[in-house]
Amino acid sequence: MAIAVFDYAAWVLRYPEFGAVSEQRAALFFAEAGLYLDNTDASPVQDVAMRLVLLNMATAHIAALSGALNADGKPSGLVGRVSSASEGSVSVTTELGHVPGSAAWFQQTSYGLSFWQATKGYRSAVYVAPQPYNFEPWAGSTWRR
Template sequence: MAIAVFDYTAWITRYPEFGAVGEQRAALFFAEAGLYLDNTDASPVGDVTVRLLLLNMLTAHIAVGAGAQSPGGTPDGMVGRVSSATEGGVTVSFDTGLEAGTAAWFQQTSYGFAFWQATKGLRSAMYVPAPPRITDPWRSARWRR
């Protein structure tokens, strides 16, 4: 196996809305994406091409959270879902009960939601049966009379 290598040109081609994000900053977002999806030989995603697609989705998700689509490229400081809003006097409250790696965290952006849906099969348990037990090895057929 191998690791997925970030390709800035391919990432910008797929996600042109991040054209203002520099290559070095995008590479840092990609490295951060490796915290959420293992990019080593031990990754649950064995196909490197599929792993690269998933890591690119995460890179876009992280870029949005870092404010890469905002003017000036700075985060807007608003994280989470809008829990309440008023118009007169403009009040907005956000539910920030999100933990990184949870469904709610991924569902903050369309990129994170796409990643969450694409990795649905990785979050199910895999049954590994125990080896058969030999309860009394001395009572095998060859020792009987």
């Protein structure tokens, strides 16, 4: 069974902004990323190296949503992307928009949007053609027309 294995050092090398996230916490984010992209042989992404890149993107997205980039390490509490902000008396407006599926959730961070765009080809139906039908009722029988 070929699965993508989380490599903390490689993940922090690619996403250095998450260097303060512990290896154990990052591994939990990676495990959660498996909810969004199957990390088994049944995955639509059969190339394990490509699957690891995608899972690392999703891991960064989950880490950012979980507040890993905030000074206090806590989530901001905002849901959706920031659509407007002002400075005087501080005002922030967020929105999820009218995007079908779970795109709005992924658009909350640049990591999630990268994941969403990179997996575009895997989110469509796959047609499996039926096997040819070779039934000839008169072949091999004594019945003739």
